Structures are given as C-alpha cells and as structure tokens.
Amino acid sequence: MDNKKAADVLNKLVQINNDRIEGYETALKETKDAELKSLFSRFAQTSFKNRQELAAEVSNLGEKPTESTKPSGKFFRQWMDVKAALTNNDRKSILASCEFGEDAAVHKYDDVMKNDLDEVSADHKTLIAKQYALVKGEHDIVRQLRDSAK
Numbered sequence: 001m002d003n004k005k006a007a008d009v010l011n012k013l014v015q016i017n018n019d020r021i022e023g024y025e026t027a028l029k030e031t032k033d034a035e036l037k038s039l040f041s042r043f044a045q046t047s048f049k050n051r052q053e054l055a056a057e058v059s060n061l062g063e064k065p066t067e068s069t070k071p072s073g074k075f076f077r078q079w080m081d082v083k084a085a086l087t088n089n090d091r092k093s094i095l096a097s098c099e100f101g102e103d104a105a106v107h108k109y110d111d112v113m114k115n116d117l118d119e120v121s122a123d124h125k126t127l128i129a130k131q132y133a134l135v136k137g138e139h140d141i142v143r144q145l146r147d148s149a150k
Helices: 003-030 034-060 071-087 091-115 122-148
Strands: none
Touching (some): 034 091, 034 122, 091 122
8 A cells, every 4th residue: 555645545535524614614604593503513523523533544644634625615615605695594505505515525435435445444444434424424414404495
C-alpha cells in the first residue's frame, strides 16, 4: 500500500465530510424548525466524527488531512442560502437542499468504494464501509422527511 495514495483516498472523504458539516451548519441557521435543528445538529456531529476518524488515519499515514471543502460544497451552501431566503424557510425546500448535499456525500463514498479501495488497508476499508452506512442512513432520513413534507 502506498501511503500517499491511501491518504489521498481518505482525504476525499475528509473533504466531503467538511462539506456536510458546513452544509448542516448553514441549514441550522436557515431553519426555525426545532425538529430539523436537532436532526441537522446530529448529522453535523456524524460528519465531525467521520472527519476526525479519517483525519487521524491520514495523519497515521504521514500525510496532512485536508481542511478544505469542494467547490461543489460551496455551491450547495450558497444555493441553500438563496433558496432559504426565497422560500421563507420552507421545510420541504430546506430538506430538498439538504438532500442535494446528501446525494453528493453518498456519491463520493460510492465512488471511493467502487474505485479506490485497492489503495487502502483492510482497516481503512472497514472504516469507510461503516461511515458509508451512517451517511447513507442519514441521506435516507432526509429523503423520507422531504417526501413527507407539505
């Protein structure tokens, strides 16, 4: 296993978790709905924990964990700001915006699991699979809430 390549793979997931954290921090500011605030706070904490676990592994490989977000993550947050302002904090619109971000997170984990697992150790594979299950579960919750919102 090449440590630099493994760290690059893990940093892709650090970055998407950075996006989720910032996205949910924005969502927390944009909604007045107590249920959504609680949910978004929990989801941000999931990504914070994911990021910590991944960053520790990147450091263990002798590399530096990324602190950046993807340009698409910045776009998601900006779009959410505009949409929330235009929709007057409409629950369904905020959930739809969150699902947009969740789709990106699930796709990034899917991409890593399909294309990059041969670059990481068995322990990293286990960590990635565990985190994927958490992110996918949260994605599905957001989708269900969006679909049931009026």
